[in-house]
Amino acid sequence: MADKLNDIMASWSASRNVLLYGPPATGKTRLISELFQALDTPPESQRGILLDPNDAASPLSRPNQEITIPQPVKVVWTTFHQSYGYEDFVLGLRPDITTEGTRLQPWAGVFLDAALELDDPSSEYKSVVIFIDEINRGNAARIFGEFMTFLDFDYRDDGRIPLPLPLRQLTYKDGRSEKIFRPGGKKSDIPENFRFPRNIYIVSTMNSVDRAAVPIDSALARRFDRIEMRPNLDVLAQNWGLDKTTIPKPSEDNWETLSPLVTGYLLLDRLNIAIASDFGPEFELGHGLLTSVVSNRTVEGQATPTVEENDTWRSLAAIWDNVLFPQLEDRYSGRPEQLIDLLRVDTAPSLGDYAWKLRTSMSSTVTTRVLSPVRLSELNIDVIQRSLRWLTR
Structure with a gap:
């Protein structure tokens, strides 16, 4: 993922926000969580060589x-x-009950609080990075409101056309706003015609498949670099300890000898080729759906407990039942023949039982083109092996 991190940093250096998009389980949230940790606990040096005298084996290293x-x-x-709104992200009004009555007090949301942080002369911070996971799960246009303008760095302080911050919810006196409540018990105020600080960056994720999500409109999307x-498949190969150069192309001569991990690798490859052809690449299945298959592999220098091959087959079958097949049903909803x-189903192996069949009727006058329900993980091990291997071809 180092290349993606470099892309994010390059976009920020060019005064652009970043949107990571793609199918589920492709590592979007994991990538930004790693970046979150890296920025929260930055290396001692930005570049060059680091010296760790406590590490006798490798005292010299490069920054990550x-x-x-x-x-x-x-x-x-x-x-x-x-349920996330403008009040959570920009500015909301909350009731403050006192002996003198009830008054609505302004509370800074995430975006405005970042601006107040950099405007605070006592703050130690020089930049703020806002991580937004699942940006299209909310109504992003409503959440940003008029602050969508300030996603564009040209309209911020030191930009080409700096604009004043439009906060009509606030009252001003003697050129200063009323106190704005902030997380952590802080309070701040801003001058009239306050300009949005420059060094506020956003990195966000978007699921390209979720039909329940709200589409990102063009005015918002053009303010992000899309990655x-x-x-x-390389992630799967690395996770499972597979040598890509030795993975065979499934054929009539070798399909019955494929190992469970090679089968999983080839299965995901074939399914995604089919899905991309039918619906487009944004609907493919993420490699993360298969990384939990139990297997014999080394994790961070430590070998995992020995796993029997049949246990790996059953683990792969369980992931098929609980993860992969529901995803396929969702994508092929309304397209049963595909x-x-x-x-x-119509070209099953000539010998042995096969997991997927068409439903049959006790009446000989009824013909069906409907899949018979089946739980692959509950079948005999030889049927699991034969069925998954056959799907790779």
Whole structure:
């Protein structure tokens, strides 16, 4: 993922926000969580060689990631959802009950609080990075409101056309606003015609498949550099300890000898080729859906307990039942013939039982083209092996 981190840093250096998009389980949230940790606990040096005298084996090392935005950096994490609003992200009014009555007090949301942080002369921070997970799960246009303008760095302080901050909810006196409540018990005020600080950056994720999510409109999308996160078979190969150069192309001569991990690798490859052809690459299955298959592999220098091959087959079958097949049903909803063809129901192996069949009727006058329900993980091990191996061809 180092290349994606470099892309994010390059976008920030060019005064652009970042949107990671792609199917589920392609590592979007994991990538930004790693970046969150890196910025929250930055390396001692931005570049060059680090010396760790306590590490006798490898005292010299390179920094993991060059940080190209002003430091120190404050990081903030938020997740958009259907109930998330302008009041959470920009500015909301909350009742304050006192002996003198009830008064609405302004409370800063995530975006405005970042601006107040950098305007605070007592703050140690030089930049703020806002991490937004699932940006299209909320109504992003409503959440940003008029602050969508300030996603464009040209309209911020030191930009080409700096604009004043439009906060009509606030009252002003003698050129200063009323006190704005902030997280952590802080309070701030701003001058009239306050300009949005420059060094506030956003990195967000978007699920390209979720039909329940709100589409990102063009006015918002053009203010982000889009970085595509695709399913990556190399991650599976590395996770499972497979040598890509030795993975065979399934054929009539070798399909019955494929190992469970090679089968999983080839299965994901074939399914995604079919899905991309039918619906487009944004609907492919993420490699993360398969990384939990139990197997014999080394994790961070430590070998995992020995796993029997049949246990790996059953683990792969369980993931098929609980994860992969529901995803296929969702994508092929309303297209039963294409799903039947994908599962090779009409071209099943000539010998032995096969997991996927068409439903049959006790009446000889009724013909069906409907899949018979089946739980692959509950079948005999030889049927699991034969069925999954056949799907790779």
